[in-house]
Amino acid sequence: MEQIGERLGAPCFSKLSDLPMARSSLTETAVASRTRKRSHRSRRAEAIVAVLFLVPALLLVLMFRIIPLFWGFGISLTSATATDPGEFIGAANYLRALDDPNFRSSMVNAGAILLAVPFFVTIPMILAILIDQGVPGRGFFRSVYFFPAVLSSVIIGSIFSIVLGFNGSLNGALKMLGIPGVDWLGRSSTALPVTLIIQSWSTFGMGVLIFLAGLSTVPREMVEAARLEGAKMWQIWWHIIIPELRPIIEFSTVITTIGLLTSMFGLIYVLTGGGPGTSTTVPEYLIWTAQGRLNQPAYAAALSMILFAVTGILAWLQIRMLSRNANL
Amino acid sequence: MAGAGKRQRLSLRIAAIPMGLLALSCLYPIFFAVNNALKTRHDYLLDRFGLAMQPTFDNFVQAWTRSHLDQYFFNSVITTAGAVILLMVISSLAGFALACLRFPYRRFIFVVILSSLMIPVQVVLVPYMRTMVGLHLIDTRIGLILSYTAFFLPFSVYMMTAFYSGLPRELIEAARIDGAKLLQVWWHVMVPLGMPAMITLGILNTLNCWNDVLIALLTMQKNRTLMVGISALKGQYSDQIPLFTAGIVIAAAPIVILYIIFQRRIVSGIAVGAVKG
Numbered sequence: 001m002e003q004i005g006e007r008l009g010a011p012c013f014s015k016l017s018d019l020p021m022a023r024s025s026l027t028e029t030a031v032a033s034r035t036r037k038r039s040h041r042s043r044r045a046e047a048i049v050a051v052l053f054l055v056p057a058l059l060l061v062l063m064f065r066i067i068p069l070f071w072g073f074g075i076s077l078t079s080a081t082a083t084d085p086g087e088f089i090g091a092a093n094y095l096r097a098l099d100d101p102n103f104r105s106s107m108v109n110a111g112a113i114l115l116a117v118p119f120f121v122t123i124p125m126i127l128a129i130l131i132d133q134g135v136p137g138r139g140f141f142r143s144v145y146f147f148p149a150v151l152s153s154v155i156i157g158s159i160f161s162i163v164l165g166f167n168g169s170l171n172g173a174l175k176m177l178g179i180p181g182v183d184w185l186g187r188s189s190t191a192l193p194v195t196l197i198i199q200s201w202s203t204f205g206m207g208v209l210i211f212l213a214g215l216s217t218v219p220r221e222m223v224e225a226a227r228l229e230g231a232k233m234w235q236i237w238w239h240i241i242i243p244e245l246r247p248i249i250e251f252s253t254v255i256t257t258i259g260l261l262t263s264m265f266g267l268i269y270v271l272t273g274g275g276p277g278t279s280t281t282v283p284e285y286l287i288w289t290a291q292g293r294l295n296q297p298a299y300a301a302a303l304s305m306i307l308f309a310v311t312g313i314l315a316w317l318q319i320r321m322l323s324r325n326a327n328l
Numbered sequence: 329m330a331g332a333g334k335r336q337r338l339s340l341r342i343a344a345i346p347m348g349l350l351a352l353s354c355l356y357p358i359f360f361a362v363n364n365a366l367k368t369r370h371d372y373l374l375d376r377f378g379l380a381m382q383p384t385f386d387n388f389v390q391a392w393t394r395s396h397l398d399q400y401f402f403n404s405v406i407t408t409a410g411a412v413i414l415l416m417v418i419s420s421l422a423g424f425a426l427a428c429l430r431f432p433y434r435r436f437i438f439v440v441i442l443s444s445l446m447i448p449v450q451v452v453l454v455p456y457m458r459t460m461v462g463l464h465l466i467d468t469r470i471g472l473i474l475s476y477t478a479f480f481l482p483f484s485v486y487m488m489t490a491f492y493s494g495l496p497r498e499l500i501e502a503a504r505i506d507g508a509k510l511l512q513v514w515w516h517v518m519v520p521l522g523m524p525a526m527i528t529l530g531i532l533n534t535l536n537c538w539n540d541v542l543i544a545l546l547t548m549q550k551n552r553t554l555m556v557g558i559s560a561l562k563g564q565y566s567d568q569i570p571l572f573t574a575g576i577v578i579a580a581a582p583i584v585i586l587y588i589i590f591q592r593r594i595v596s597g598i599a600v601g602a603v604k605g
Contacts, residue, residue, distance in 0.1 A: 043430070046429055046430060046431065046510070047429075047430070047431035047432065049425075049429065049510040049511070050425040050429040050430075050431040050434075051425075051431065053421040053422060053424060053425035053429075053510075053514070054421075054422050054425050054426070054437060056418045056421065056422075057418050057419065057421070057422040057441055057481060057485055058437065058440070058441065060418070060474065060477055060478040060481055061440070061441050061444045061478060061481060061482065062440075063459065063478065064452070064456060064459065064474075064475060064478035064479065065444040065447045065452060065478060065479070066440070066443075066444055066447070067455075068447075068452035068455035068456050068459060069447050069451065069452055069455075071452075071455040071458075072451070072452050072453075072454055072455045075454055075455060127347065127350075130340065130343050130347065133336075133340060134340065135340045135341075135343055135344050135347060136340065136341055136344045137344055137347070137348060137351075140351060141347055141348075141350075141351050142595075143591055143595075144351040144354050144355060145350070145351065145354060146591075146594075146595060147354050147355065147358075147587065148354050148357070150535055150539075150583055150586075150587045150594065151357075151358075151539070151580055151583060151584075152538070152539030152540075152541065152555050152579070152580070152583070153539070153541065154539070154541050154555040154558050154559050154579070155539075155555075155558070155576055155579060155580045156357065157559075158558060158559070158562055158572070158576050159357040159358075159360060159361055159573075159576060160357070161562065162360075162364075162569055162572070162573070163357075163360065165566075169360075169376050169377065172376055172377075173377070201353070205354070206598070209595060209598050210598075233335075233336050233339060262448045262450055265450070265541070265542045266539075266541040266542060266555075269541065269542075269545070269559060270541075270559045270562060283450075284450040287450050287453055288450070288453065288542070288546075291453050291454055291457065292546075297454040297457075297458075298454075300453060300454050301453075301454040301455070304450060304451045304452065304453055304454065305451075307450060307451055308446075308447070308451040311446065311448070311451070312446060315445075315446045
């Protein structure tokens with residue numbers, strides 16, 4: 001659950017067409033007459049002050065994010081190492097990625113992770129609907145479910161590495177039941193599923209919160225009316241609640257996907273180190289390995305661009321989807 | 329109808345059982361860590377699941393003093409506090425300008441700041457590291473503070489802009505007609521008015537910075553933060569679980585306390601972000 005705001009924030013800006021700017025431009029007309037009266041000089045002064053107020057934010061964002069994006073693309077076309085700027089080699093780094101078995105398996109792992117997205121979305125949705133419908137103990141659930149999401153992936157990874165290690169508590173408990181232990185994190189067949197389960201366990205509370213926020217917009221009268229007409233619970237869910245939640249489902253799908261592609265580093269780093277072999281290596285982890293351990297920054301930059309291409313498409317989808325929702 | 333209601337209540341009660349187990353699973357890891365941190369190594373080897381019968385704080389003392397957790401903790405506190413304060417000031421200034429002032433390319437600048445949300449650190453890893461090296465910011469706290477500020481800024485600016493543009497314009501206009509300079513308007517009007525949003529942002533950013541491992545791992549190799557330190561301890565202390573869990577408890581404690589105190593604020597802050605999105 002790294003970067004709470006980041007993940008939630010991403011979709012927000014895509015609705016900028018109807019959010020802060022639009023609102024202030026509405027009021028613009030109201031103040032326009034007063035503004036016009038103000039002298040030309042004071043309006044220029046206002047612009048200068050505004051720019052000064054924005055300089056720190058713009059400087060940081062340009063310096064650490066926007067300029068590096070273009071710079072990184074430049075590096076990806078060279079043979080640079082940590083000490084040598086290298087020379088222009090065109091798309092060679094990208095072609096190398098296609099041949100790199102590590103990159104291929106990281107993409108396969110990413111694909112497997114993305115297959116789990118429907119579960120990441122529907123489980124929190126079902127839990128949120130149940131809480132909203134008044135399951136006993138809902139206040140408790142609501143406050144406890146979010147708890148793992150505020151803990152660092154390092155904390156969660158460390159605890160689970162103790163629990164799931166070959167000599168760990170889970171195997172100890174299984175032994176008492178007469179079941180032989182499994183090296184959960186040391187076997188390539190179990191490492192990725194186990195990592196994914198831990199990731200979903202540690203972030204589902206976030207999804208529950210998002211769906212609860214969405215459920216508060218579902219008209220109560222509609223649900224009540226259906227109930228009075230004798231609709232069964234599953235009918236109400238299927239025909240009323242879930243269709244009403246559609247924008248939230250889309251929203252949740254996109255932020256979950258972006259989250260799975262860009263915020264599993266901490267958990268993998270602590271839990272498996274990408275192994276055994278490459279069985280839990282994902283693209284973001286491979287980028288880090290290529291830059292640091294392998295000292296191949298140019299190749300790392302190319303992998304970054306590939307990751308950006310994927311998340312960029314998702315962000316674009318998100319923008320389209322949300323602006324459509326906004327026009328309703 | 330009453331039957332349907334009754335049946336629904338029954339199914340909700342049945343659903344409460346797995347939901348309750350899930351809720352317990354959310355609390356278990358922290359219980360597990362605290363419980364084992366209170367055991368001696370010997371007690372842990374004898375009985376891993378039982379309660380710590382003779383709780384000892386020895387592990388905490390050892391982890392704090394011998395494993396440099398005191399240094400790591402200090403680094404985490406300084407960098408988190410520095411970044412959170414900087415984020416509050418910068419995003420409030422930017423939000424004020426974007427929401428209340430008129431100047432050319434206003435919308436464009438808003439888009440530039442927000443579009444950087446699409447660029448997580450992994451996407452700019454190599455040039456980011458070069459920037460840090462070039463500016464001699466590697467292994468410095470100020471470097472990490474600036475990095476956190478840059479990477480968590482767009483959402484904060486968005487929140488402050490949204491919050492300020494929801495305020496009645498007369499407030500700002502009135503302050504300005506009184507002849508106050510814009511910096512004074514910001515300090516005497518916008519900062520106090522924006523406090524609720526700034527506190528929510530402060531809490532969310534505290535979680536983000538304190539919990540971060542990737543950025544700190546890249547830039548603070550020698551001068552570790554808690555999360556980097558804990559992940560390094562993991563390999564070192566694989567046969568001293570109670571000591572290691574004590575480290576985990578120390579690293580998680582500030583966040584757990586923050587969550588207990590500000591739970592409502594955290595939850596509503598995130599819900600607001602979600603519904604707006």
